Amino acid sequence: MGLTMTQKILAAHAGLDYVAAGQLIEADLDLVMANDITGPMALPVIRQMGGNVFDKDKVVFVPDHFVPNKDIKSAENAKAMREYAIEQNLTNLMIQGKCGIEHAILPERGLVYSGMTVIGADSHTCTYGALGAFSTGVGTTDIAAGMASGQAWFKVPEAIQFYLHGKLKPYVSGKDVILHIIHKIGVDGALYKSMEFAGPGVSELSMDDRFTISNMAIEAGGKNGIFPVDEKTIEYMKQAGVKDYKIYQADDDAYYEKVIDIDLSLITPTVAFPHLPGNGKTFDEIEAMEPIAIDQVVIGSCTNGRMEDMRRAAAILKGHQVAKTVRVMVIPATQNIFLQCIHEGLADIFVESGCAFNTPSCGPCMGGHMGVMAKGERCVSTTNRNFVGRMGDTEALIYLASPETAAASAITGYITNPVKLGGAQ
Amino acid sequence: MEAHGRVFKYGDNVDTDVIIPARYLNSFDAKELASHAMVDIDPTFVERVQPGDIIVARKNFGCGSSREHAPLALKTAGVSVVIADSFARIFYRNSINIGFAIMECPEAAEVISDGDEVKVDFDTGVITDITTGQTFKAQPFPPFMQNLIKMGGLVNYVNKKKEN
Numbered sequence: 001m002g003l004t005m006t007q008k009i010l011a012a013h014a015g016l017d018y019v020a021a022g023q024l025i026e027a028d029l030d031l032v033m034a035n036d037i038t039g040p041m042a043l044p045v046i047r048q049m050g051g052n053v054f055d056k057d058k059v060v061f062v063p064d065h066f067v068p069n070k071d072i073k074s075a076e077n078a079k080a081m082r083e084y085a086i087e088q089n090l091t092n093l094m095i096q097g098k099c100g101i102e103h104a105i106l107p108e109r110g111l112v113y114s115g116m117t118v119i120g121a122d123s124h125t126c127t128y129g130a131l132g133a134f135s136t137g138v139g140t141t142d143i144a145a146g147m148a149s150g151q152a153w154f155k156v157p158e159a160i161q162f163y164l165h166g167k168l169k170p171y172v173s174g175k176d177v178i179l180h181i182i183h184k185i186g187v188d189g190a191l192y193k194s195m196e197f198a199g200p201g202v203s204e205l206s207m208d209d210r211f212t213i214s215n216m217a218i219e220a221g222g223k224n225g226i227f228p229v230d231e232k233t234i235e236y237m238k239q240a241g242v243k244d245y246k247i248y249q250a251d252d253d254a255y256y257e258k259v260i261d262i263d264l265s266l267i268t269p270t271v272a273f274p275h276l277p278g279n280g281k282t283f284d285e286i287e288a289m290e291p292i293a294i295d296q297v298v299i300g301s302c303t304n305g306r307m308e309d310m311r312r313a314a315a316i317l318k319g320h321q322v323a324k325t326v327r328v329m330v331i332p333a334t335q336n337i338f339l340q341c342i343h344e345g346l347a348d349i350f351v352e353s354g355c356a357f358n359t360p361s362c363g364p365c366m367g368g369h370m371g372v373m374a375k376g377e378r379c380v381s382t383t384n385r386n387f388v389g390r391m392g393d394t395e396a397l398i399y400l401a402s403p404e405t406a407a408a409s410a411i412t413g414y415i416t417n418p419v420k421l422g423g424a425q
Numbered sequence: 426m427e428a429h430g431r432v433f434k435y436g437d438n439v440d441t442d443v444i445i446p447a448r449y450l451n452s453f454d455a456k457e458l459a460s461h462a463m464v465d466i467d468p469t470f471v472e473r474v475q476p477g478d479i480i481v482a483r484k485n486f487g488c489g490s491s492r493e494h495a496p497l498a499l500k501t502a503g504v505s506v507v508i509a510d511s512f513a514r515i516f517y518r519n520s521i522n523i524g525f526a527i528m529e530c531p532e533a534a535e536v537i538s539d540g541d542e543v544k545v546d547f548d549t550g551v552i553t554d555i556t557t558g559q560t561f562k563a564q565p566f567p568p569f570m571q572n573l574i575k576m577g578g579l580v581n582y583v584n585k586k587k588e589n
């Protein structure tokens with residue numbers, strides 16, 4: 001029986017010709033990443049294993065969650081991490097003002113690319129599957145051991161194939177696709193499995209859409225979410241300065257536990273209601289309800305803080321004012337995206353329409369800072385989790401949506417279908 | 426390597442919040458954590474558990490957060506192995522990494538009852554219910570995983586490998 005894309009990458013990194021689903025293997029790692037929440041916790045564990053990283057090119061610490069430091073404790077964590085990175089002479093030193101959110105900065109810098117095995121001490125490490133890499137999130141001991149030894153053990157996953165075809169309609173993007181999928185299969189619908197995307201619909205999706213989709217594989221319980229490599233992927237990697245990428249393809253006779261058919265042309269703007277990413281509703285359902293007034297909008301995060309997300313939001317906001325009572329945080333995911341927003345005049349659009357235009361950070365996504373919510377407040381957010389208490393008070397309500405829906409809702413002050421507000425496109 | 430003890434039986438989706446509730450996570454002390462193990466699903470667990478005892482549960486054991494405190498609390502409380510239909514991915518990893526034995530065996534998980542006396546042979550994957558006389562076969566751990574558990578976890582395993 002043939003191998004899936006994920007199985008092939010894992011086999012190659014374990015020095016094996018063949019692996020079977022369920023088999024336990026040890027694989028070489030091409031990149032190991034931690035952030036300012038998980039990195040400092042891993043340091044004492046690394047010290048128990050000799051204290052040094054296995055390869056200074058292949059270990060990266062990204063300060064993004066609570067930076068710019070939100071309090072003294074987070075300042076100390078960021079400091080411990082930075083000092084260790086300097087002590088170990090890490091090639092890629094990430095410092096505030098020169099980086100961004102981990103899952104946006106690593107692809108942008110060309111540090112992750114197709115064919116790699118990557119682990120990160122962050123559950124959304126699955127994002128790099130968009131580039132055709134195997135990447136997944138792990139815990140503290142795993143990340144420390146990966147940093148010290150350059151290896152990790154894996155149980156080879158089974159796969160579910162998502163066969164994409166058709167073309168997205170205007171004002172529908174990657175976020176709607178993944179919210180639609182999670183709604184369809186449930187928050188444990190891909191538990192432990194790899195989600196493999198395939199079919200002619202893939203080439204219709206931009207790289208930024210693919211990053212958004214892979215990013216949320218974990219919200220369906222998936223181990224990873226991987227896309228085949230095509231011309232768009234190769235172009236993206238070239239732009240990022242990648243030279244030695246490797247392309248793995250699933251075998252024609254690869255075994256998939258299930259094949260799920262997704263017609264992209266049928267997907268409409270989708271909003272995940274509190275408190276699960278699987279609670280997706282379309283505007284047919286939403287418009288049958290009382291209008292849902294909102295207090296805050298967040299456009300950013302590792303899910304939707306990329307350049308295309310900024311452009312899509314700006315296209316809707318242009319020439320409008322955000323609703324009188326709504327506060328809007330636009331947070332580009334990296335310094336480059338921030339700068340590009342200035343070059344393209346998007347920063348002007350955001351600020352002129354009444355949005356706060358903020359420095360790259362996870363910010364309010366996990367209730368850290370820059371948009372923490374009070375009891376009873378409602379937020380439309382382009383982030384990936386709407387769990388109880390995720391953005392502040394346990395009684396705050398988070399509605400997950402695309403940048404288009406978030407921008408449209410910012411203007412009207414209630415959850416709004418961007419198709420209605422956007423006009424012709 | 427073997428485990429031998431009495432069974433504590435639970436159902437589907439035993440999550441990390443009931444294994445060790447978030448209100449106790451201000452401590453990293455293993456003994457402190459162990460003193461609250463399973464408190465929200467089985468308040469008398471800690472009083473009753475004896476070194477070597479075995480947890481048997483159904484689907485998706487350990488789902489929820491990625492906290493490594495959960496397997497640590499069970500291990501320190503004296504649990505020798507968890508047998509379940511399936512485990513949530515990060516719980517599975519974290520368990521193995523701290524040298525805590527777990528086994529997937531739906532047949533055994535279905536049939537074994539609370540209070541049974543059970544023996545597990547980690548080398549062969551054979552699970553024997555001494556009370557009923559039934560035996561079951563789980564996938565044995567491959568050699569490196571057996572090593573990992575024997576050595577008490579990933580840190581020791583990596584250190585040993587580095588020496589060689």
Ligand code: SF4
Binds near residue numbers: 064102124302361
């Ligand atoms: S943006 Fe949110 S989900 Fe993404 S890494 Fe930061 S905190 Fe995690």
